Amino acid sequence: MMNENTVIQAAPVIPNDSGQQPLPVGTRIEGFEIQDVIGVGGFGIVYKALDPMLERQVALKEYLPASLAQRIPGGAVKVREARHxxxxxxxMRSFINEARLLAQFDHAALVKVYRFWEMAGTAYMVMPLYQGMNLKQYAENHAAPLAQEQLVNWLLVLTEALEVMHSQQCYHRDISPENIIIQDNTDLPILLDFGAARRAIGSVSQPFTVILKASYAPIEQYAEVPSMTQGAWTDVYALAAVAHFLMTGKTPPSSVGRLVNDSYLPLHERPELPYSPHVKKAIDDALAVQPQDRTASMSLFRQALQTETQDILSLYDQAAHPQPEAPPKRLHSTKSMKRGGSVIAAAIAFTALLAVFIFDLNAPPLEENADTTKTAVVQATVPSSDTIQIGPALTNNLDPSFQAVIDKADSALTIQMEQTTLKIGKDLLRFQLESPVSGFVAVYVRASDNSLIQLLPNVRVPALAIEANKPMPLPPANEPIQAAGPAGENQFLVVVTEQPRDYGHLNFQDHYGFGLIPADPPHSGPLVQALEGISPCANTSCTDRLAAAWFSVHEVD
Structure with missing residues (x-):
C-alpha cells in the first residue's frame, strides 16, 4: 500500500503529467501481468498483478520517486536531471535492500517478498496481495473505543514482528495507522511500507523531504546526533503512538512540541478511558520524549502490556491443584505470570518471561560483593555427596528426580556461577554452561513448594544446541533476569544429551509454553521421573551420551 501521507514534502508539487504515470493494464513484467493500480505515492507505484504460473494475484511494487525520475516512452524510468x-x-539501493531483508523475515505480521529485481532503469518487488483496511480506516469505521483485548492482541503481534526486524538491525521508522492493515480473512495486522528507500533519499538529498509523520515520529528522528541515535526505541514510540490513537481517537502531541512544552496528558491519569492501568502505563512509558526514559525494546514493551494477566491459574496453584486449563483468549502464548502462593526464588527464562523473574534490559551491572559474589564450579559426580555445593547449604536433600539423572550421567557438566546468592530486586541470574559432549540442553527448576518445571526445551525453543567444550552463557545476554523474590532457595538441573530426547512421558501441562510437570499424587511421596527424556537410541546402535549437573540459588532481601 502506498500513500502520500508517508512523506511531508516542502518541494514544489510535481504536476500530474510529470511522467510518473502508472504502467498500463495488461503490461507484462517478468511474467507478471498488471491488472490494476492499487496506489501511487511519492516514491513509487503499487499494482495488482497476476502471476500466471501459480494462478494467484500479487502486489507488484515499482520504485519511481516522483520528484527525481519520470516515465519515458517504452515504460522505462529515467532520472529527471543528472544532479538527482x-x-x-x-x-534504489535501499529499495532492493528492503526487499532483500523482507525476503529473509518470517513472521505473519511482516510483509513477505516473493521476488525482486532491477530492470528498465528502476527496481521491482513482488509481494502477497493483502486484503483489508488500514487502522486509520478501521478507526473511522468504528466509533466505539477499541476493546482492550483486541488492542493488546494486535500490539503483541506487532511487537513480535518488529522484534524479528530489530534482531537484524533493521528498523521500520515509519509506523503509523496508515501503514498497518487488518486483514479481512484473519483479523490480524500486517505491517506495511517499510520506508527504507525514503530514509536513504532523505539522508543524501537536499532538504526537500522530511521522512516522518509528526504525530508518530519520536524526537530522535528529527536530528541524527550521537546523543539521540535511532534504534528499537524509535519504533516503540511510533507503535505506542498508534495505540494512543486507537485508544483515544487522537494522536499524541508532536514530540518536538513536547520537548519545548510537554502537553501530553498521561493515559493513566484519564479514568474515562476503558483500559486497565497497566496497559495505560505501558503506552505512557513507551511515549516518553527522551529516548533514555522510554521503553527500550519491543520485548520490554510486550512485557509491560502483559504485566497483569486475566482469568488464569497461578503456575503454583496449578501445580498444587492440577486441572484443565482453558486456552488464553489472546493471540500469542508469551505471558508473564503472577503467583499466588510460595514461589520459585530464581528461575531461568530464555524467550519469554517466567513468573518469578523480571526481564530488565536496563538493569545495572552486578556489583562485586565479598559476601555474595564469587566464581564457582559445579560438577555432577557420583555419589552426589561429592558434588561441590555453592552458596548456603541446602535446606532439603537433592530432589530425587534430579539425583536419578545425576546417577545415570556418563559425564559431568561444568557450571560457572557469578553469584549464588541474589539480592531481590537487584541482582541478575547469570551462569555459564560447558559440556564435554555436543548435544541438546534441557533445564529444570524445582521450587521450594515442590513445583517442577521444564524450562528448556519449550514451545518457543523446541531445541537448544550446545557445542562440546564451548562455553554457553545463560540466560542470553540480551535477556537478563533479575531476582524478584520472595526469599528462598531453589534447585536447578541442567542436562545435555547427544540426541534430542522425547519428554512426552512427563505429561506436561502447557502453561503458556513452559512444561509444568504435574504434582505427585497425594500421599504417594515424590516420584522419580525420567527427566533426562527417552533416547531415540534405546533400540538402535546409535550413541546418545548423557551429561548433567545441578546447582542451587538463594534469594535474599
Missing part, C-alpha cells in the same frame, strides 16, 4: 542521479541510485 546519486540520490535516485541511493534510494
Amino acid at each position: 542521479k546519486s540520490t535516485f541510485d541511493a534510494g
